[in-house]
Amino acid sequence: MASITIEAITKTFGAVPVLHDIDLSIGDGEFVVLVGPSGCGKSTLLRMIAGLEDITAGEIRIDDRRINEVAPKDRDIAMVFQSYALYPHMTVADNMSYSLKLRKTAREKIAEAVGAAAGKLGLDPLLARRPKALSGGQRQRVAMGRAIVRHPKAFLFDEPLSNLDARLREQMRAEIKRLHKSIGATSVYVTHDQIEAMTLADRIVAMHGGIIQQVGNPLDLYDRPANLFVAGFIGSPAMNFVEGHCRAGVIETTDGSKVAIPEGIHLTEGQAVTIGIRPEHVRIVAGSEAGSYTARVDLVEPTGFGTIVHVRLLGQDLKIYTLERGVAVVGQPLHIALDSTRLHLFDRETTNRIG
Amino acid sequence: MTSFSAAAPPNGDRRTPMQRLAARLEPWLYSAPVLILIVAIMLVPLALGVSYAFRDIKLLNPFSGGFVGLKHFRELASDSAFRGALINTLWWTFSSVILQFLFGLILALLLNQPFKGRALAQALCFLPWAVPSFLSGLDWAWMFNPVVGPIPHWLYALGIMSEPSNILSDPKTAMWGPIVANVWWGIPFFAITMLAALQAIPKDLYEAAEIDGAGPIERFRSITVPFLAPTMAISILLRTVWIANFADLIIVMTNGGPADRTQIVASYIFTQAFRRLDFGYASAIALVLLVLLLAYSMLIVVLRQTMLSRH
Numbered sequence: 001m002a003s004i005t006i007e008a009i010t011k012t013f014g015a016v017p018v019l020h021d022i023d024l025s026i027g028d029g030e031f032v033v034l035v036g037p038s039g040c041g042k043s044t045l046l047r048m049i050a051g052l053e054d055i056t057a058g059e060i061r062i063d064d065r066r067i068n069e070v071a072p073k074d075r076d077i078a079m080v081f082q083s084y085a086l087y088p089h090m091t092v093a094d095n096m097s098y099s100l101k102l103r104k105t106a107r108e109k110i111a112e113a114v115g116a117a118a119g120k121l122g123l124d125p126l127l128a129r130r131p132k133a134l135s136g137g138q139r140q141r142v143a144m145g146r147a148i149v150r151h152p153k154a155f156l157f158d159e160p161l162s163n164l165d166a167r168l169r170e171q172m173r174a175e176i177k178r179l180h181k182s183i184g185a186t187s188v189y190v191t192h193d194q195i196e197a198m199t200l201a202d203r204i205v206a207m208h209g210g211i212i213q214q215v216g217n218p219l220d221l222y223d224r225p226a227n228l229f230v231a232g233f234i235g236s237p238a239m240n241f242v243e244g245h246c247r248a249g250v251i252e253t254t255d256g257s258k259v260a261i262p263e264g265i266h267l268t269e270g271q272a273v274t275i276g277i278r279p280e281h282v283r284i285v286a287g288s289e290a291g292s293y294t295a296r297v298d299l300v301e302p303t304g305f306g307t308i309v310h311v312r313l314l315g316q317d318l319k320i321y322t323l324e325r326g327v328a329v330v331g332q333p334l335h336i337a338l339d340s341t342r343l344h345l346f347d348r349e350t351t352n353r354i355g
Numbered sequence: 356m357t358s359f360s361a362a363a364p365p366n367g368d369r370r371t372p373m374q375r376l377a378a379r380l381e382p383w384l385y386s387a388p389v390l391i392l393i394v395a396i397m398l399v400p401l402a403l404g405v406s407y408a409f410r411d412i413k414l415l416n417p418f419s420g421g422f423v424g425l426k427h428f429r430e431l432a433s434d435s436a437f438r439g440a441l442i443n444t445l446w447w448t449f450s451s452v453i454l455q456f457l458f459g460l461i462l463a464l465l466l467n468q469p470f471k472g473r474a475l476a477q478a479l480c481f482l483p484w485a486v487p488s489f490l491s492g493l494d495w496a497w498m499f500n501p502v503v504g505p506i507p508h509w510l511y512a513l514g515i516m517s518e519p520s521n522i523l524s525d526p527k528t529a530m531w532g533p534i535v536a537n538v539w540w541g542i543p544f545f546a547i548t549m550l551a552a553l554q555a556i557p558k559d560l561y562e563a564a565e566i567d568g569a570g571p572i573e574r575f576r577s578i579t580v581p582f583l584a585p586t587m588a589i590s591i592l593l594r595t596v597w598i599a600n601f602a603d604l605i606i607v608m609t610n611g612g613p614a615d616r617t618q619i620v621a622s623y624i625f626t627q628a629f630r631r632l633d634f635g636y637a638s639a640i641a642l643v644l645l646v647l648l649l650a651y652s653m654l655i656v657v658l659r660q661t662m663l664s665r666h
Contacts, residue, residue, distance in 0.1 A: 052562050073568035085559035089581040098577075099567035146567075 002063040002076075002153035002186055003028045004049060009058035011044055011210075018044050019210045022058070026188060026203075031180050033189045035197035036207035036233070042190045043158055045207075049188060050079050050156050062153060078147035082159040084139045086131040086146075093118075093127040096145045117148040120179070137168045144176070148183065157189040161196065173199055194234050198222070206230045224344075228351040231276045231344055237321055240282070242275040242314045243348065251275060255315030260291065262340045265355040273354065276344035279308065279321035283337045284328070292337045297328045311336065407638035414632035427639035436615055437623065437640065444619040446530060447537075448599045454538045456591060459545020460583075466546065467553045477550075484543035492607030495536035499523050499608075523609050526616040533604045533617060541598070545590060552586040553579070585663060592655040596648050620644045 004026040011019040019041045026032045034042040047053040049060060051072035060067050067075050078099075086095050093114055100110045118124050121141045131139055140160060147155055160176075161169045177200055180187055191197055197204050198218040206213045206221060206229070214226040218234075225231035231239050244253040246267035251259045259275060261267060285292055295311035295318070302308075302325075309320040309328040313336065320328075320336070328334055345354040368375070383390075408427055413419040431437055466477050483491065498504035500521055507519035522528040556578065564574045602621035605611060611618035611626060618626070620640060628637035 050562075050566060052565070072562075072566045077566065079563065079566050081559045081563060083557060083559050085557065085563035087560065087564075087578065090577075098564075098569075102568040102573065146563075 003030075004154060004186060004188065005059075005061040005064075006045070006049070007059045007061070009045070009048065009055060009060065011041070011048065011053065011056045017210060019048075022212055024205060024212065024215065026186060029184045029186055031177075031187045031189065031200060031202045032205060033191060033197040033201035033203075034205045034207060035191055035194060036213075038192055040207040041210040042192075042205075042207050046079075046156050046158055046188055046190045049154075050077055051075050076150075076153045077156055078150050078152040078154075079156040079158065080140075080143045080147050080160045082162055084131070084143040084163075086139055086142055088131050091128050091130055092123060092134070092142050092145075095131070095142055096123075096149050099146070099150050113149040113151075114145075117145045120148065120182075121145050121175075136164050137172065140164060140168075140172055144179070148179075152185070154186040154188065157187065157191075159191055160189075161191070162193070169196075176200060195236065198234070204234075206233060208233075224353070225276070226353050228274060228276075228346050231346065231353075235278055237279045237308055237319050239344070240277045240279060240316060240318050242277065242316050242318075244273060244275060244314075246271045246273060253314040253316075257293065257314050259314070259338065259343075260340055262343050262345065262355070265345060267345075267354070272348040274346045274348050274351075276346060277318075277338060278342065279319040281339055281342040282318065282320040283339060284309075284320065284322055284324070285335045285337045288335055289337065292335050294333050294335055297330050297332055297334050300328050300330055309334070404638055405642060407635055408642045409639075410635050412633075412635040412638075414634065419635075423635070427636050428643075430636065431639055431643065436618065437620070439615055440618045440620045440623040443530065443617065444599055444621070447534060447605075447617075447619050448595055451534050451537045451541065451598050452591060452594050454534070455541040455594065456545050456587070458538065458542045460549050460587075462542060462546040463549035463553055464579075466550055480546060481543040483540050484547075486540065488540060488601075488603040489607050491536055491540050492533075492604040495532065495539070495604075496523065496608045499532050524613055526613050529609055529613055529617050533608050536604050536608065537598065537601070540604070541594065544594065548586055548590045549583060552583050556582045585659065588655065588659045588662065592652060592659070595655075596652060599644070599648060 006022055006024040006026075009019055009022040010017070022045060024032075034045060036042050044053055048055055051067070051070065055068050062075060062077075087098065090098065096114045096117060097110045100113060105113075114127070118127055121144060123138075123141055123145055126134060126138060126142070131142065134142065140163075143160065157176075161172055164172060173196055176189075180200075189196075189200060201218050203215060204218050204221050205215050208229045214221055214230045221230055221234050225234060225239075228241070232241070242253050242259070244251040244259065246252075246261070246269055248269075249261065251261060251267075251273060253259060253275075267273065288294065293313055295313040297309060298312055298317065299310040300307060301310070306321055306323045307325060307328065309322060311318050311320065311328075311334055318336075322328070346352065347354055370378070409422060409424060411419045411421050411423045411426075462480055466473065466480065470476075486494075498506045500523075501507040501519040507516060507521060510516040511519040523532040560578050561574055564578055569577065599619075600621050602619065602625050605617050605619060605622045606625060609617040611622050621644070624637045624640050624644070627633050627640060
């Protein structure tokens with residue numbers, strides 16, 4: 001187990017820059033998730049830690065040892081690929097023991113390590129099979145087993161669940177978390193799925209356009225997104241954004257409605273801001289009350305547990321997530337209140353959070 | 356109740372015999388055009404060729420054409436030129452195939468590496484395949500000729516030859532002439548097929564193996580070779596049959612000589628048929644070659660099947 005330090009990392013493919021000056025330190029035993037849309041550079045960063053991509057500038061250290069020039073096999077890391085990358089002509093047992101064999105580990109030790117890993121992942125009955133004869137979930141497990149047997153300093157996961165169907169993904173997500181709790185190895189996990197990021201991470205690194213947007217524990221990112229990108233990326237259904245300007249002590253939205261400025265926040269007159277409201281923080285109230293709005297229901301999407309209600313409000317298609325059933329009927333008016341303590345304000349110029 | 360069961364015949368078929376026949380014939384009628392084509396252009400000539408092997412057909416003898424039974428085969432059994440041609444065929448085929456395969460594989464591995472101008476290099480490497488075999492035979496014959504070609508002089512300068520002479524006229528080395536030409540001409544075939552197979556190998560596997568600690572040789576052994584094996588087997592099979600039948604280069608470069616030292620079975624057939632105009636005897640030799648190649652193909656097909664079923 002080890003810590004990973006990433007210092008001023010830059011990466012360009014030819015003339016195309018993909019990572020800009022990335023700084024990140026990952027503690028011993030920490031589970032860090034790199035999350036962002038495709039093309040944000042998260043996989044490239046992971047592959048640089050693995051040694052599969054050259055480092056254009058900057059330094060990566062594992063336990064204070066600079067590894068920029070160290071070959072992947074000497075970095076003592078294990079990687080789980082999106083495609084699993086299992087050797088198709090080897091059995092499950094051979095797949096798992098391949099790295100140990102190459103390291104000339106004693107036969108008994110290999111058998112012991114493979115046995116232990118197989119037991120942990122429930123692979124015992126599959127050891128003699130070839131990958132072709134396995135289901136997607138089983139292949140995924142073998143890929144994890146192959147990583148575990150080596151007891152590496154760090155695990156790197158490159159979107160390991162994206163090839164699985166939703167149910168299996170949920171199941172494997174829990175399994176990875178449990179596995180991490182029991183092994184406690186430093187892990188770096190790349191995903192574009194914010195739910196995976198939220199559920200698995202000790203710390204989330206939200207990336208966009210080759211830049212780290214915010215680093216923090218999952219609930220921090222949810223409660224206090226640092227900028228518009230993180231606010232829009234974390235959370236499902238996604239946060240509502242309403243554009244407006246500060247006019248005479250209130251925020252005037254594009255349709256002329258007024259929203260009170262939350263306490264403790266100072267805006268300059270005329271400042272262009274974006275208000276962020278999570279759908280689950282919009283309240284539906286019984287009748288018109290002070291500061292409430294009335295809007296016509298546009299669309300109702302029941303998800304089973306809750307309901308997503310779309311209304312036309314503040315010049316926006318505003319989403320509301322409610323657990324109450326039957327409160328919204330398409331075409332009928334709805335009374336809505338915004339909780340001012342739950343509002344997020346962003347400067348529209350810099351996209352950064354205000355307050 | 357009972358009248359119900361009596362009403363329907365046991366098999367439930369109420370069609371007339373004519374209708375039943377039509378239904379039976381229907382699929383054959385649909386496939387008739389293709390079947391007629393196959394019979395007309397493949398089976399009829401084959402049967403005709405096989406029948407020649409048992410008949411006395413000499414173009415210069417107007418009274419020939421009678422059935423002679425196994426006479427040609429008895430002659431063949433004691434024909435030392437045929438035996439020599441068989442041995443030459445083995446020699447010609449296997450050295451050509453092995454060298455073509457080795458160089459083709461190396462070329463494919465090189466062309467699979469990313470480098471600047473790779474597309475151009477790929478196109479250039481596949482050029483020999485586009486050269487007509489007769490033209491490449493003539494080219495190489497001239498290159499080996501010390502009067503107009505550079506190769507004997509190079510070999511002399513390197514000390515491999517005591518004097519710049521034509522290897523095609525030396526019975527000891529003559530076979531190498533057509534083999535070299537054949538290797539040059541056939542490398543692209545292997546390079547193309549191997550490159551296609553190489554490009555189908557997922558890159559992740561190499562990355563996973565790299566992280567697992569496999570060096571370049573180990574990665575080649577444990578990923579590239581198993582992935583290429585089925586393609587290797589089928590392309591070597593194809594090329595072997597092809598080359599064993601491939602007399603163009605030999606006819607053009609040495610015409611089987613000197614002293615029959617480059618005569619292979621295919622060129623021997625050509626000589627018998629078109630120089631001595633003995634079609635009967637030529638057909639008998641061709642039949643033997645066909646049987647040998649069929650046996651070989653069966654062997655390889657079985658081998659490939661067992662190999663694939665193991666995966």
